[in-house]
Amino acid sequence: MQFRDLSILGNLLARRSKIGNPEAARRKLIDLLERLPERLESGTVGEQVGGLVEVNLCLRELGAGIGASLAPDDGDSGLARLLAYLRHQVGRIVHTEELMIVAGIGDYPRRIRELRTDHGWPIISGMAVRDMRAENPSRAAIAALHLSDMAPEEYLLIEDCRDADAVRRWSSAAAIKEKGEAPKDALASYLGLSPDRRITAEELRFVAGNKKQWPGLVRQLRDEGMEIRSRAFGHLELPPGIFVYSRSGSASGRNRPTA
Known part of the structure; x- marks a missing residue:
């Protein structure tokens, strides 16, 4: 040739x-x-x-x-x-x-x-993980993520389960982002739309306009009274990169995706 x-x-x-x-x-x-x-x-x-x-x-x-x-x-x-x-x-x-x-x-x-x-597979990128590491760089927090070696150009399928509700959430995320709210307000709005759902770090990063400060803003919302659970906050029963908001305060996270 x-x-x-x-x-x-x-x-x-x-x-x-x-x-x-x-x-x-x-x-x-x-x-x-x-x-x-x-x-x-x-x-x-x-x-x-x-x-x-x-x-x-x-x-x-x-x-x-x-x-x-x-x-x-x-x-x-x-x-x-x-x-x-x-x-x-x-x-x-x-x-x-x-x-x-x-x-x-x-x-x-x-x-x-x-x-x-479009299909609801919980795939996160190393960019989202990098942001989470930067927000809380302690050894204990990084170890809890189990993703300490993940580089920005890498990907991870968190669970071998498709989350049908994620399709709705991503549509909502696009609508919220289109409104141009401040990142913190956008995150609060997005979390409030999906109580007791397993939300990925990638969704939160997108809603916050891909700002690297999004993990710190989620922590601020938690400190201000929103019941948000994740491995970053010490809830090791959740997979890394998964967040659950509970309006009632139970934050059970039992609404698991489907295979």
Whole structure:
């Protein structure tokens, strides 16, 4: 494959990875790697970059095949492959490089948002965890999160359960954010709409306008009398990244999502 026009490379990388025979993809990758040194040594810049693109596309094809094996009923869907991998790795921190490979698509961040907002899967990012660590950097608080090593570019499926109510909540979150309220007021409004529901850190971060101060604002609301529970507040019965507000003060958190 010769790339005479480098402008086509972006389109090639953005295209959906093919789902084929993993063994065939593996053999093709070995062949490409064996021929790559010669191309890098004597080829034009375009040929050198083109060779790397071929390797990258083959790797994505191989990764998509792995993802498809986890979602045999819907292996052609990048969204299904992404979800299947996250469910297979539930509770484990997953790097974006893993998701890019197994999803076989370039727009996997948008697919993750879809899994949260349109399907109710409790997926949090390292950005939300970073904010929680910064708000209470004590060793005990960080240990309680069980996410001390999570980097901003990583993701975590908190539980292998889909929360049907989360679809409604994300719609409400968008409406509240559209009003342009102060972050603290927006958080109070959002929590008040969903008493005794398991709300993720990602929802609260979004409602607060993605301001890194959102954990401190939640703590302020709690100090002012709102009954809010989370691991950050010492309630170790809740998974990390989950918050529960109780209007009655019981904050049982028993309204668990569905499988």
